[in-house]
Amino acid sequence: MPRDMEREYKEILRQYIENQSEQNLYLGETFSRGLIEKDISPEEVISIHKSALKDVLPGLPSKVWHSFDFLIEMMIRYGLALKEHQSLVKKQEEMQVEMELASNVQETLLKTKIPSIEGLDIGYVTVPSRTMSGDYIYFVSNEVDEAGVAVADVMGKGIPAALCMSMVKFGMDSLQHTEKGPSEVLSVINRIVEKSVNDSMFVTMFYGKYDAGNSLFSYASAGHEPALLYRAAEDRFHELFAKGLLLGVSEDAEYGEGAVTIEDGDFIAIMTDGVTEARTPEGFVEKETILDLIGSVKDKNAQEMAEHVFAELDRMQGFRLQDDFSLVILKKK
Missing domain, CATH: 1.10.1240.30 (KaiA/RbsU domain)
Structure with a gap:
């Protein structure tokens, strides 16, 4: 001194x-x-x-x-x-x-527009559990009678997951006006992910396509959570399963495809495991609880339904999400 x-x-x-x-x-x-x-x-x-x-x-x-x-x-x-x-x-x-800056870039990069299709009501909520999200929701449409939706979940967090998701976004942008079916869409995205992303990064993805002309919803899945179909006439839920490996595992992976006809009052809920595996201090939220949450607001519009489910699960978790939350509702009007 x-x-x-x-x-x-x-x-x-x-x-x-x-x-x-x-x-x-x-x-x-x-x-x-x-x-x-x-x-x-x-x-x-x-x-x-x-x-x-x-x-x-x-x-x-x-x-x-x-x-x-x-x-x-x-x-x-x-x-x-x-x-x-x-x-x-x-x-x-x-x-x-840097994370906040990257988060803002990610939010801008992953923006998507809800399609406007006659007779179809669409709503969604996606909320990250941390600064950056590993979930992704993307809509495609011909703005006349077809609308497609991709819901993806990267197995990872932070910037690596965001970079991985940007590859999925790049692939979906290239398919914006495609006539390809769900299984073909997943095959294209899989090849992009397999070539562009580190071997330790894997992505689950559900892709569905709605045709207003015949009220048909076709879908395929890459190891993702099965979507839920609510039949108004039966007042019950059905799971929409489709076989397929996670994206990025094998370049030659094949994806099965299913299809269901949607009636008035029916809706489809597509989600990530941040919904199905929500955790409270007492343990995982039961599947029946989640079905009850969705079913309790079946008469509301699609956006109100998605927001209600998020608000209730967020409350049940003490307003501290354990995982990224993403939920899409497609409702036949």
């Missing part, structure tokens, strides 16, 4: 010992800022305090001086740990800024 700072500290200490006023404390606080700016370590501060105290109160017992030596040794390790902690905090703050 510079000699002039040592002298200044000694004078501030002397005045405080004699007066113990608020003004003296303020001078000490101001002086400490200068120490921080000059990157003076904690052990150096204690050493100068000991030296100044010997001049201000020379009659203190030797044991007191020994205690300062002990404190200096403690502060050496403490100072190193403090610097390391401050460095980590700074890095975390920088990373948080």
